[in-house]
Amino acid sequence: MLSVKFGLIGGGVMGEALLSRLLAADVYKSEEIIVSEPAIARRNFLAEKYRVNTTADNHQVFKSVSEVIFLAVKPQVFNQIAADFAAIGELQSSPMVVSILAGVTLGQLESAFTNLPVIRAMPNTPATVGAGMTAICGGSKVKPEQLKLAQQLFTVVGEVVDLPESMMDAVTGLSGSGPAYIAILVEALADGGVASGLPRAIANQLALQTVLGTAQLLAETKLHPAVLKDQVTSPGGTTIAGITALEAGGFRAAIINAVQRATLRSRELGEKA
Numbered sequence: 001m002l003s004v005k006f007g008l009i010g011g012g013v014m015g016e017a018l019l020s021r022l023l024a025a026d027v028y029k030s031e032e033i034i035v036s037e038p039a040i041a042r043r044n045f046l047a048e049k050y051r052v053n054t055t056a057d058n059h060q061v062f063k064s065v066s067e068v069i070f071l072a073v074k075p076q077v078f079n080q081i082a083a084d085f086a087a088i089g090e091l092q093s094s095p096m097v098v099s100i101l102a103g104v105t106l107g108q109l110e111s112a113f114t115n116l117p118v119i120r121a122m123p124n125t126p127a128t129v130g131a132g133m134t135a136i137c138g139g140s141k142v143k144p145e146q147l148k149l150a151q152q153l154f155t156v157v158g159e160v161v162d163l164p165e166s167m168m169d170a171v172t173g174l175s176g177s178g179p180a181y182i183a184i185l186v187e188a189l190a191d192g193g194v195a196s197g198l199p200r201a202i203a204n205q206l207a208l209q210t211v212l213g214t215a216q217l218l219a220e221t222k223l224h225p226a227v228l229k230d231q232v233t234s235p236g237g238t239t240i241a242g243i244t245a246l247e248a249g250g251f252r253a254a255i256i257n258a259v260q261r262a263t264l265r266s267r268e269l270g271e272k273a
């Protein structure tokens, strides 16, 4: 096989999200991409839909890719991928390995992919609709232009920040687990609407659009959240009555604790691995 630039190991949910957007943004062309995926139906689907090269053999990816090898398998499969790499011996080029495997550290990546530059990344589920938040950290062999390329890759599925690895557990606790907290917020808002007499479908629509619209307003105006809150809180009005109930229910503390607890759990899981 001719040398291809981008190899994707694991053509699942996250892998396809990135693949589709890399092609749409013209970062890579179909013929510059190879996807390794064990399930034949999935392989055929990806080949047909995106016109990319596919294989069931990870060795072929390691042998043919010149620029980036992107790991998007479940963390349990990591040791298998490392063994596939170890079986290859010398590579013709020196591609950068980018991993989104939750909990797999730079140290583990560097000892598995000896001599290759490695990047650890933590995206979140909204990446599947192009609205993700990804934190990346580079290993010791990563050059500045490679870090820039990794940022460019994740920019196609949302926003990217570059952080030290020591902050990855906190990233997991906030943006990694955050979509679940926000989903609960949307559900609770809608339940509140139903409790106050709104039909369910309307309550769901109002709740979702309120969360979406508020996030968009904050992002576009760059207003501090406290300033926005003050702007919609009139003396003796409805919003301050609602806020009083939120404070009585420990809303802020519950969210702060959620992020802290998830961060600790991420650290615990990392220590066990």
Ligand SMILES: NC(=O)c1ccc[n+]([C@@H]2O[C@H](COP(=O)([O-])OP(=O)(O)OC[C@H]3O[C@@H](n4cnc5c(N)ncnc54)[C@H](OP(=O)(O)O)[C@@H]3O)[C@@H](O)[C@H]2O)c1
Pocket: 009, 010, 011, 012, 013, 014, 015, 036, 037, 038, 039, 042, 058, 072, 073, 074, 075, 077, 080, 081, 100, 101, 102, 122, 123, 124, 125, 126
């Ligand atoms: N989803 C998220 O929001 C999110 C956020 C942060 C990080 N992550 C990380 O992203 C990674 C992928 O998650 P996902 O949701 O995309 O999982 P997924 O949909 O299960 O995708 C994994 C894919 O890898 C394939 N695979 C299994 N063994 C393989 C092998 N030996 N070689 C090549 N491919 C193999 C699987 O095929 P089969 O189905 O046939 O086994 C599957 O298509 C995980 O490590 C997760 O921790 C995900």
